[in-house]
Amino acid sequence: MDFVSLRIITDDVKRLVQFYEAVTGLPVRWYTDEFAELATPHGTLAIASKRTMDLFGAGAAHPADNHSAIIEFRVADVDAEFARVGDLIGDVVQKPTTQPWGNRSLLFRDPDGNLVNFFTPVSAEAIGKFATYTRSLKG
Numbered sequence: 001m002d003f004v005s006l007r008i009i010t011d012d013v014k015r016l017v018q019f020y021e022a023v024t025g026l027p028v029r030w031y032t033d034e035f036a037e038l039a040t041p042h043g044t045l046a047i048a049s050k051r052t053m054d055l056f057g058a059g060a061a062h063p064a065d066n067h068s069a070i071i072e073f074r075v076a077d078v079d080a081e082f083a084r085v086g087d088l089i090g091d092v093v094q095k096p097t098t099q100p101w102g103n104r105s106l107l108f109r110d111p112d113g114n115l116v117n118f119f120t121p122v123s124a125e126a127i128g129k130f131a132t133y134t135r136s137l138k139g
Helices: 013-024 050-054 078-085 124-138
Strands: 005-010 028-032 035-040 043-049 070-074 091-098 103-109 115-121
Touching: 005 013, 005 050, 013 028, 013 035, 013 043, 043 050, 078 091, 078 103, 078 115, 115 124
Parallel strands: 005 043, 070 115
Antiparallel strands: 028 035, 035 043, 091 103, 103 115
16 A cells, blocks of 8 residues: 545635645646645645535535644755745744654644644654655665
């Protein structure tokens, strides 16, 4: 099995796409006016309108109503990223802080209120974990 993507359902696809393009610096590929994807080397963040979700089952997802998931991006230097995106993010939950599990993390909310974590592994164990993960992906 392979984890492929996480999809955010929103009432304003354009606004959310513009936000993620700005904070990640990655291009988003539009498939329709109601569906776009931001691809990274290890997974994809899909952004879609509520109307597209209703094709699966009306009412199955509620835009801007996430209270349990965190969208995480590993970055080379979380402090440098905070300096770069600080003016783009309105709701900073936690400025860069080193967590007990060895990642230095910046936690903020996107325009729909979804939690986003930019993190950099800083402890030997965390660095090793991600080095092993990266090697396993390469085969």
